[in-house]
Amino acid sequence: MTPEQQADFANEIRGFPPKDIDRLHRVLFRLQEDLVDFTPAAIEREYNAICSEDRHTPHPDDPCLRWLLDLLQIDADIPLNEKFLDALQEAHIVLTTDGTTTDGGTDYDAAEQPLSIGGPSVVPERLDSSDLLDENDALWQQAVALDNRKLASQALEQWRQKLHLKREAYLDYEDPVMNNFADHFYVRTLARKTLTHWHNTVAEIQEMEKAGQEFRARQDASFALRQWTLAARERLFTRVGDERSLYKVLGIWREKTRQLREMEAAADGFRDRQVVRNTLGMMVAKSAQIHHEETQAVVVYQGNLVRRIFNKWLAQLQQIQLNERRADAAAEYFASKHALQKWREKTGLVLEQKRGQQARRQLLAVKYVRKWKVFARKSKEEKYAEAYKVMRRKVKVNIARAALNLWREKTARIREMDMTAEEFRARKDADNVKRMAHGAIVTMYNRPTQQQEANRQADLFFTKKLVERLQIFGSNWLVPTRQILENQKKADAYRATRTASHALATLRNWRNAAFRFQRLEEDAEVVLQRNAKKRALVFLQKWSRAAAQGQGEEEGREERMIPATPAARRSQLLASTTPAYTPAVGLFREDRVVEELDED
Structure with missing residues (x-):
């Protein structure tokens, strides 16, 4: 309910008398005590019952009842008693023992809770004025206390009802933020519980693992102790067996050692005897060998001495022979050296002569080669000049020929195009003439026919009308009429003949005009060709004169002109450089001797 609506209801209830306000409060209180829903029918029924109890005649349009029903229809979600109390609070009306209340001396529960203070006392009817009441009266104080308790119980019940409704509304209300918070809180709680359960499970598993490890440690310790005991017992048995075996082996070793010592003593005695025997034998053999070697040494020394003496004599003999050979070689060397020196002197003279001849030959070759180069350069320049002249002339002729051929081709193309255009124009004119003639013939043929048909129809119509009109004169008009008709037929035939002759004359004139136009066009074409030939001839004459x-200026311009072809440019480049050396074969005879030619 909005504040404006609440203010309107408060303004309306301020105008109600206290009895009506008390009556409305009693209606709501009874409905709440009976746990009856606040419906318009229940409110009207209870209101009528309370009015009958108060000996008040209700009206169909009672403003109090209408006000309460209007308050019920506003904000149906809020309880009616809560809205009623809010309206009273807005109107500053308090349900107390002052003048604003209407139930100060009324006991609504008189049948259930009888008065016990100062004896039973029943008020038969309510007083209309509060001035006649005695506030110090015990009955009045008892009524006030009872009313206060009822008001307190009503306020407490309404507060509980309001809390219950708020709780239900809060439970029915769904807030997305709170739902998200609740979901988040639930997820956190579930995660915390899961984590706690996981921690407990892990702790339990760790405790079980510790117990298992302790049990395994005890089992391993007992197993290790048992194994160690067995191993110690086995080692003891092994040591005892080893000691016994060692004692046996020691006895056997001692026996064998004694036997070995005896055998070694016997072997030492035998070895000593054998050593003495071998030593004596070796001494005898050594002395015999020394004697034999001394004998052989004497023989070898004698042979070596003889050989050494022979080698010395042979060396001296070889030295003497070597000296003799050296003397012979020296004599031969000096003789050959003297002869070689003589031969060298003669050879030097011959070489000097040959060098002089070679130098003279080279000098003549250089001189004649220079002359040949000068002659070759001059001849080459002359040939190049002639070739350049011929080339330029040919280039000019080719350029002129190409220009003339191009002009001829263009002229021929233009002529062909003109001929094609003329043929097309002639065909078009002929077609136009034929079409015009055909149209004229058709028109001239159809027009007389149409005219004849129209004249015939007109004659028939005229004859019919004339006969119809002349029937009143009898049969005297028939002969002149027939004569008139014959004359008209003759006139029509003459007119048709004249029309046909006129059409033929017109066609003949058109044909003659077309032929005359064709002859004129052919004459114009002939004149055009003749003029073109004259212009070409004049152009050629001017070009030949130029x-x-x-021609006289070509020699001066040829040196400055750039060759037109790559071959000409290459020839000019070769002519501008010194030609390679080419020996003149004609300057030498068959014996490769330079011929002396007169320089003049």
């Missing part, structure tokens, strides 16, 4: 006039 070529003849520029």
